[in-house]
Amino acid sequence: MPRITLHAASRWDDLWPTYGEPDLANANVPVRFSIAPRGDSWEVFRNMRFWGIFLSRTEARDTVRREMHQIFSGGGAAEVSLS
Numbered sequence: 001m002p003r004i005t006l007h008a009a010s011r012w013d014d015l016w017p018t019y020g021e022p023d024l025a026n027a028n029v030p031v032r033f034s035i036a037p038r039g040d041s042w043e044v045f046r047n048m049r050f051w052g053i054f055l056s057r058t059e060a061r062d063t064v065r066r067e068m069h070q071i072f073s074g075g076g077a078a079e080v081s082l083s
Contacts, residue, residue, distance in 0.1 A: 030077035033064045037083060057082075 034045040035057065042060040044051045046067075054060035061082070068078040 030079050031068075031071055033068070033078065033080040035060045035064060035080065035082050 032047055033051070034048075036043050036045075037057070038053070040055075042054045042057050044054065044060050044064060052060075052063065054063065061080075064080050068080065071078045
């Protein structure tokens with residue numbers, strides 16, 4: 001039976017690619033949403049860029065959830081933080 005040698009570094013990069021490395025075949029960098037209060041409204045940022053302002057936290061959260069569902073449906077990754 002032939003001996004198979006696995007290199008930990010190459011296997012790790014295949015499974016968990018790091019954002020910013022060149023030639024990543026399996027990169028799945030999450031879209032990051034942030035919801036935070038601003039006066040009487042709620043701001044939403046997508047990847048640290050302003051994405052929208054909403055009248056309530058519920059409206060902001062539901063809109064982000066719908067967008068995350070679209071991202072997940074396309075095979076992407078996303079995460080949200082609430083303030």
